[in-house]
Each structure stands twice: as structure tokens, then as C-alpha cells.
Amino acid sequence: MTNIHRGEIAAEIGGERVTLCLTLGALAELEARLGAGDLAGLAERFGGGRISARDLKAILGAGLRGGGNDITDDDLARLTIEGGLRGAAEIAVRLLKATFGDGE
16 A cells, blocks of 8 residues: 555556655665756756656656565566556656655
8 A cells, every 4th residue: 555645656567556656765766867966956857847768767667666666677668557658657747746746
């Protein structure tokens, strides 16, 4: 069961219901992997409304690992996500909102 107050979300990836969470370690992984430098750099990168497939893979992979799933980005890239690319983007947006808030 997910806990939104801890920034956790649930999603169906690869035909399984999984938990994703951008823990401190997952955020540090994203900073390094995407060359963002810091949390403000991540927020700026994702806040512009443009996101690459590489970004999606990095966000979902870090979120899955932060949620306790033992998966590599290469393994993730081979899995199906309901809704395809749009579904992956929606999961990433929900995860980022759960982590950083939605500005409301």
C-alpha cells in the first residue's frame, strides 16, 4: 500500500502493480544521471514542460528503485507501460508531484 505523504505512488508497469518513490537517494541518482547539479536544477529541468525519453526512463527507474524494486533502467526499458509513452509520462508527472508538490 502506498503512502502519498511519503511521496509514494502506485502504477502498473510490466503488468505488475508497483510502488515508486523518489527518496533522497533516488533524487541524488537523478541529479547525477541527468547532470542537474542540485534539486533546483532538477525542478528547472522538469518544470519547463519538455521531457525526453531518457528523462522518463531515469525518473521511472529511480522511482522504482526508491520504491524498493530491484530493477535496472535497461530492464525498465523492455517493460510495457499501460498507455505507452503517454502512460509513462503520466506516471512521471504523478511521481514528481508526489515528491515536490503540485503547487496548490
